[in-house]
Each structure stands twice: as structure tokens, then as C-alpha cells.
Amino acid sequence: MIETQHLQKKYGDLIAVEDLSFKVEAGEIWGLLGPNAAGKTTTMRILTGYLPATSGKASVAGYDVFEQAEEVKKEIGYLPETVPLYPEMTVEAYLGFVAEIKQVPKNQKKAAIDRAVETTGLTAVRKRLIKNISRGYRQRLGIAQALIHNPKVIILDEPTIGLDPAQIVEIRQLIKSLRGEHTVLLSTHILAEVTQVCDGVVIINEGKLMAAGRLAELTTAYREKDGVYLKLKKAEDEVLNLFRQLPGVEKAVREGEEIRLEWDRNLDRRDEVIKCCLEHQLGLIEMRSLALTIEELYLRIVSGGIEQ
């Protein structure tokens, strides 16, 4: 649904995006991750037809972003970094205007406004002037405007920025509800957002693609060691030595109340660990696998601490 090939964008001598290729399947939600000035906004602007790329190809909903810009623009809903609002309009008038310029047929305009207002929870402020509504409502209105023409592809640039925790949760629910019917690409700094909302991520840094793929695939691919966290009733230091003697276990260390065991990622030593616990009656309370969190993954990739 969204595809880029060797995308490059230069501002004069400054390279904002370089050799960026990724693909997002229809009906999925993908996150675009990266530190500030990584090229996230530039990439989104290219996809929405706001900026032309210097070279490379990009297509959205099967149309070429450069050759068939008008078709692409009809299929895209876009929330830019600064929510594009006219403060002197009412919420309803604004959505009406957006519906018109997005070429929603006149007889469907009212229904489109109603639907957008309802899905984003704007009913309470519908008749108010935009300059008088709170930031949370403005952000929602920004999303409502991106949804109004029921586009196939929705591109959201930092949709939860500046919201309070309750609002963030609401917006995430809203974005999740778009899965299936719409293809969503969102950029964010908040890594938890990605785990909660996205099917896959594209991680970029300094304009270059660092990693792209489904979350599960990436966390597996980038894991160096496999292992478990253990919580035991009996937690004396001698216990660590017991585990160290197990074949394959490379590391056994205490981390707070838990014990962290590591082994090569091609091995699985969980059965042996459990046997050991039973034999020595260590009182196993909990065992969970040492999966790479998105934070670890991100830091490793962006700070270059890992090679695939």
C-alpha cells in the first residue's frame, strides 16, 4: 500500500533522506521511528506529495507519488507535525472545508463530518471555534481531518505529541481502530506507542534506513543472546553458581530481585533450568524469557551498537 524505493531528498547540500526503501502492506499500522532530525517528517512529506523527492520512487495505494500526485492525494489522509487548523473556524465548518477540498461528494459531506466527529470524540465541541478548544481536542480534530474522506492511507506525524496520558491512551485506541480498513503510517518518539499500536516499524537515523520489519521479526533478529529472568524463593548467591554450572549457560547474574540467565541464541536451556530448580528446591516463582524490548532494539539500532 505504501512503498518507497531508494528515496533520496536533499535540501541544497544537506541530505535529509538517503536511499530509503520500505514497504507497508494494506490494512496494517506501521511506525516510523528515529531520533529528531532523522528524516521522518521529510519522508512523510514526500509520501503525501507535499515535497518532491530528489530521486527514487514512492508509491501510495498503487499510484506513483510523483507521476500521479492528484490520485495519491485523494487516497491519503495526512496529519502534519503542526496540526493545520484555522482558529477562527468552528470545528464543523473546518471539517466541512476539508471535506470539500478533499473532494467528498456534496451529498456525503454531512455524513462524512458526522462520522469523523464521532470516531474522534469531538461531539462536545462540534459547534465551538477552534481557537477556544483545548490542545487535546485540536489534536483529535487533526486526526478527524485526516479521516474525513475515508482515505485508504493515513499518515500521522507524531499524533500523540503534547497530549496528557489519558488522551494519549484514547488516541492510541483510535489509531488501533483504524487497522484493517486503513493503512496507517505514524511517526513517533514514544517507543511504547510502537509496541502497543504498530504491526511493524521502520527505523531511520540521519536519513538512512536502519531497520524495517515486523516487530516480532526485528526483536528476534536483533537479539544477541537468549535467556530468561528467574524469580526464586531461595535467592542466595550460591544459587547463581548452580546455574553457572549448567551446560550452555554463559551468564548468571542478579538483577534486583531477579536472576538473569543468558545463553547462545541458538540454544534453548529452559528445560535444564527448570530441572535444576526442582532438584535443588529453589522455589520457582516466575520465569520469563529475555525478549528484547523495543527500547533496547531502538537504542541498539540507532546508536549503532549492533550489526545485523
Added chain:
Amino acid sequence: MKAVWSIIKKELLTYFTSPIAYIIIFTFLLLSGFFFYSLISWFNSIAPQMAQNPYYYQQININQMVFSPLFNNLSIVLMLMLPLLSMRLFSEEKKMGTEELLFTSPLSITQIIVGKYLASLIVLFIMLLLSAIPVLFTFIYGNPETVPFLLGYLGLFLMGAAFLGLGVFWSSITENQIVSAVLTFGTLLLFWVLSWVSYSAHGIWQGVLNYLSFFEHFDSLTRGIFDTTDLVYYLSFAFFGLFLTHSVIQSRRWR
């Protein structure tokens, strides 16, 4: 056309929900009312005196003595006011980030420019229409010639259209409305004084400078002479402004 209309509607809504259009129209009406009042008072006091002399009696002409100077005064007022009308058209969108919405919508750049420009023309039209109301009373209490009166207003409208075309261009250059207004005003002033310079110029330059000046073309219209050169001049001026706007927006996005 439907797309252009939605831009027009939105621009008019912005003009009339913020104080800007009201203040500009109010000030324009105040000044035009004042000019009209002082000219007509002067005319009323001088006409009876002139009537006593058979030679001057022939010269009494409300078109020449009231309308023509009125239109000239109003043209200067327009020069001062219209940059304030056009300054926000693109600057504000840029500053508020709303241009990203406009330029990622399926509308073409031309449709957006034309919509915005037409909206400002509508405000100009309303302004001129309202200012004509007091002047129409002279038709009840006297018998001025209609054609020069209409041509005068046509001239004001065309000149305003040219001013706005230039204003749209300058507002596409900057995100600062003040900068946009000052640049527009400066350029208009420059075109205004071109005719002064032309008096001291020689040969072909005199003709060129004269042709370029806004007010040379306006003069003949206020005197009731309709010349297509004047029409072409103002329309091409406006068109040129819009064309430059298109190039600016286009090139900015390709940079």
C-alpha cells in the same frame, strides 16, 4: 470550479470572522465619505458663483469637479489599504502550517491561488459598492453623466485587482504578514512614482515609464475615456502577479 469556490468561501469566512475586513472596509468608507463630502461641499459653494459668469457657467461639471478628483483620491486610499487585504493570503497559511493541508489536498496550486485571489476581489468589490452609495445621491439631486462615473468605478476595481495580484505574490514570498504588506506597498509606490520620473526621461523611456505607471492608465478612465490598453494593462498586471505566485510556490516545493 467547485474546488475554487470552497477556497473562496473559506477565505471570505476568514476575512469576515476576523476584524480585518471590517476594519479595512470601515476605514475605506470613512475616507471615501470624507473625500466625497468635502468635494461636494466645495462644489456646492463654488457652483453658484461660477453660474453668474457665462464663461464659467459652461465649465460647471460635476463629473470633472467632484468625481474625477474623488476617484483619484480613492485610488491612493486603495494603494494604502489593499496591501493589508492581501498580506495574509499565503503568509498566514505558511505561518500556521495550514499550507500543508492545502498543498496535500487534491487541489491544484492554480485553483488555490485563484480561489484566494477571487476572495480578495470580492472584498474589494463590496468595499467599492458600499462607497458608491453616498455618491449615488448626486444622481437623485443632480444629473451627472453615468458613463464616466461607471468607468471611474471600473477603473478603481481594475486598479485594485492589479494591486491585489501583486499583493498575493508578495504574500507567497514570506510568512510574515507585515513584510508582505510593506513589500506590496513599496512596489505599488514605486509604480506610482514612475510617472513622475517619466517627465524627466527622454525618448522611448518616457513612453515605457508612463505605460508602466498605475495612475496614467487610471486618469483616462476617470475622465470617461475607455481604452482597451488600460484594461489590458491592469489585467496583465494582475495576471503577472498571480503567475509569479504560482512560480514561487512551485519552486519552493521543488527546492
